[in-house]
Amino acid sequence: MPERPTSLTAGGLSADDLAAALAPRSSPLTGKSLSVTGLRKSYGGTTVVDGVDMEIAAGEFVTFLGSSGSGKTTTLMMLAGFTEPDSGTVSVDGRDITGLNPGKRDFGFVFQQYLLFPHMTVEENVAFPLQLRGVSKAEIRRRVGETLQAAGLSKFAGRKPRELSGGQQQRVALCRVLVYRPPIVLMDEPLGALDKKLRDQMQTEIKTIQRELGLTVVYVTHDQEEALVLSDRIAIMKDGRIEQFDTPRGLFEHPRTPFVADFLGAANFLNGKVEEPAADGCTRVRLDTGGVLTAREHPCVPGQRVRAAVRPGKLRLVSAEEGCCTGTVETAVYVGSLTRISVRLDGAAPGTPPLRIETAVAPPRVGERVCVTAEREDVSVFDATDGG
Numbered sequence: 001m002p003e004r005p006t007s008l009t010a011g012g013l014s015a016d017d018l019a020a021a022l023a024p025r026s027s028p029l030t031g032k033s034l035s036v037t038g039l040r041k042s043y044g045g046t047t048v049v050d051g052v053d054m055e056i057a058a059g060e061f062v063t064f065l066g067s068s069g070s071g072k073t074t075t076l077m078m079l080a081g082f083t084e085p086d087s088g089t090v091s092v093d094g095r096d097i098t099g100l101n102p103g104k105r106d107f108g109f110v111f112q113q114y115l116l117f118p119h120m121t122v123e124e125n126v127a128f129p130l131q132l133r134g135v136s137k138a139e140i141r142r143r144v145g146e147t148l149q150a151a152g153l154s155k156f157a158g159r160k161p162r163e164l165s166g167g168q169q170q171r172v173a174l175c176r177v178l179v180y181r182p183p184i185v186l187m188d189e190p191l192g193a194l195d196k197k198l199r200d201q202m203q204t205e206i207k208t209i210q211r212e213l214g215l216t217v218v219y220v221t222h223d224q225e226e227a228l229v230l231s232d233r234i235a236i237m238k239d240g241r242i243e244q245f246d247t248p249r250g251l252f253e254h255p256r257t258p259f260v261a262d263f264l265g266a267a268n269f270l271n272g273k274v275e276e277p278a279a280d281g282c283t284r285v286r287l288d289t290g291g292v293l294t295a296r297e298h299p300c301v302p303g304q305r306v307r308a309a310v311r312p313g314k315l316r317l318v319s320a321e322e323g324c325c326t327g328t329v330e331t332a333v334y335v336g337s338l339t340r341i342s343v344r345l346d347g348a349a350p351g352t353p354p355l356r357i358e359t360a361v362a363p364p365r366v367g368e369r370v371c372v373t374a375e376r377e378d379v380s381v382f383d384a385t386d387g388g
């Protein structure tokens, strides 16, 4: 079999082989479903997780994405049982496990610090969870050998963690979890310490293993791209709450809050007022700067003050057309495959940030007059008083 380009070890086996070696002989391994209701946690009077509800399907890859301090780790630690929630429940396949200690949950954990035992060899590290579970010596030898071979780590079996590279250590950490085939794996920024290239490779490895073993994974990161690459669904967290729990496409195309629109892809916000409804059912927003943006139908009433949100890549430069917004190009920076432009709209109030536009075709020059518009599918409309 040709070696996959993502394989971490020259001559080592791929993630597919690792997955195949770890899969049980008889029945296919599948993850379990996870249900969370009303999870809350406060520290010293400050609420850090504020009512998290989510249903995670068996075999799903779910990521908590949010800025520092938004409550991602605390939520994960409550799922794991390391942190006791003030209220709320955690269930696995419908069974309430809220009171169960971490050792009894049979979850796998992978954290940013590999937490390998420094005094143990690679082999001993990977064997450890099986020893805890009372697996026979012969079976431990067989499974550890198989796992290390599949991970391309056999030749490092006798080494201590400090004698391995970061990527190799991370691989050992992953083996140590997968060797006992936990139905649910929780990972907190497991790739945070790796450089970009290695991180990209490990993302592919993790995704392949998860998919082939059908594991349920709950993952924490503050790296947007990583979340998009790995996840079936992403929970965007802010101030201890889930702002939106959706597929990557759902989050991009139908952000439900201004925060989500801005967090993923830095939206432009334009203030305006909703016009009388037209026959096509679309929502039209007359902008304060002049011009009209047409959006899909949104639940708002004529006259309502709103903020329309459009991503930089979705604003289009057009030759003068009815309702378009006119302005002047302030900056134009070529960044490889596209040009980033900022446009000062005519009539923009002082202090309003210029529009950010990304275009791959015929970028205008600084000082040029332009007309800006957007397709209705690319315009989201929020009430003007919505925070974010």
Ligand SMILES: Nc1ncnc2c1ncn2[C@@H]1O[C@H](COP(=O)(O)OP(=O)(O)OP(=O)(O)O)[C@@H](O)[C@H]1O
Residues within 6 Å of the ligand: 043, 048, 066, 067, 068, 069, 070, 071, 072, 073, 074, 075, 222
């Ligand atoms: N044991 C603790 N005692 C007091 N406050 C805590 C404790 N653990 C977490 N916090 C606070 O709870 C908030 C959420 O922390 P948490 O670690 O869940 O954030 P996070 O989203 O994982 O952030 P990061 O991306 O920086 O890891 C933070 O303001 C943090 O200071």
Ligand SMILES: [Mg+2]
Residues within 6 Å of the ligand: 072, 073, 074
């Ligand atoms: Mg954290």
